[in-house]
Amino acid sequence: MSEAWVLDYDTRNCTIEAALRLVGEKWTFLVLREAFNRVRRFEDMQHRTGMPRQILSNRLSRLVDHGLLRKVPYREPGQRSRSEYRLTEQGMDLFPLLVALLEWGSKYAASRDGPLVELEHRDCGAAVQLQLRCADGHRLASARDVTPVPGPGARRIA
Amino acid sequence: MSEAWVLDYDTRNCTIEAALRLVGEKWTFLVLREAFNRVRRFEDMQHRTGMPRQILSNRLSRLVDHGLLRKVPYREPGQRSRSEYRLTEQGMDLFPLLVALLEWGSKYAASRDGPLVELEHRDCGAAVQLQLRCADGHRLASARDVTPVPGPGARRIA
DNA sequence: TTGCTAAGTCTGTCAACTAGACTTAGGATT
């Protein structure tokens, strides 16, 4: 068949797949995009993404249930108390995923004007980007420089 | 309302959204996972992911049409010539996205045994990871250190 | 008690996914 060692291993405990069960869906990514842009309220999210309200409701609940967002009460003058949605630490840790989408999209799928947002280092204002690096400090140029090897969770197919 | 500047801007040319139109779907991620693991053939991908054949067919066509994969003929002894699917440069550039999923999944959604695969630098064997860095060389610890600002494609809502 | 608003829920319609069986096409075998 093929020379890929990975064919001999089971996929059932794949961590990529596990991550996808939570966040592997278009609207969920857009909810997270809004959250990272500091958009926190149901109406704002619905208006900015154009997603069906029912789906937004569903996705917000899911993300709260799994600890990526938390509900925080707020109060506008003359209004009753309502809830907004903020990223937890666990949610914040998805930032590289969104940055990866942003970078790839900006390179291959942007309108001619360029990206809608850019990312700056809060402390120095310089542009932020993702880099692949190894523990010895080398910077890797591409996926070609990476060798996937079986990890501790790898199980041979019986 | 809220203090997010982004509320005043149009989302229609968002590059994240553009990227998601191509790759923002569970099965597509899994096809790419297999491709990065050097799994290149229809039967192997179908067997390893468990995805419906029709969807695999559909996703492969989509990825080829958009230039993320290319079809390459191969020939097993005693068999007719068939096609396998390999990543193009454009496809390779999605690697950080998969690594981001892998890292997040390993941290928050792994089985107790740990991840199925690990990534090594081909040249030195050290573990590979994603880092957020700014153009001045500072390493950023989290999304909190990043300020999103309007990019060249930003358009105020009329 | 009526109005206002953000945040949701309800309804019917329609497109997408799914499992499983079936088809295809070229090389090898008889």
Place this chain on the structure above:
DNA sequence: AATCCTAAGTCTAGTTGACAGACTTAGCAA
């Protein structure tokens, strides 16, 4: 030349989920 073999793909029928648009809720204010 007829038949078998296999990887790759297509077909069918049933089910799930997305979708648009209208409706409901709950607390505050007048």
